[in-house]
Amino acid sequence: MFDDTLLDSSPSRVPVLQGIHYSLGAVAGGLGFLAAFYLLPLFFGLRETKLLVIQAAIVGVVSICYALMLCYVWADARHAGLSGLMWLAVTLVLNLVGLLIYLTYSAAKTGNWKRATVPIAYLGEVFLVGVLVLLPLIYTEALPKSLLIGDIHIAPSPPPPSPRAIAARAKLPRHATVDLMKPGS
DSSP: OOTTSTTOOOTTOOOSSOHHHHHHHHHHHHHHHHHHHHHHHHHHOOOOHHHHHHHHHHHHHHHHHHHHHHHHHHHHHHHHTSOHHHHHHHHHHHTHHHHHHHHHHHHHHHSOOHHHHHHHHHHHHHHHHHHHHHHHHHOOTTSOHHHHSSOOOOOOOOOOOOHHHHHHHHHSOOOOOOOTTSTTO
């Protein structure tokens, strides 16, 4: 009954990525981190260690994702009976576009569109959210121009009161306060 669901978890389905693929992704991430850590200072002159580690970590994570994408295409193409080497080359050259082309082609070839819909939906959602986040940052016409250009002038604070004003204020008679809310006041 549940064999035709979108997120099929029956034991007859074997995951495409195996342990060796995750190991290859980890190795690629480590190599990407080390390469970025040692090459970024040479090309961009970065000297701050904290910033360098953060940027190298980002390169490492992107390397892991890229390696896992290539492993997925290789293993899935071989499993589906397609040319693994050709699709690996297409994905290597075209990156995410190559992955989308492979998913569409393999789904059409095998007749199983369910396995392509989830990754395509995730990629479409990431693209849409990215566009919605970046648009306000790119187009700043809605911001007031006075905040973007010009200086803000702050008036100087008033001088402190003179000793005569303080003495005159101290000589003023004090009036008793009457609480109008109390009965009998």
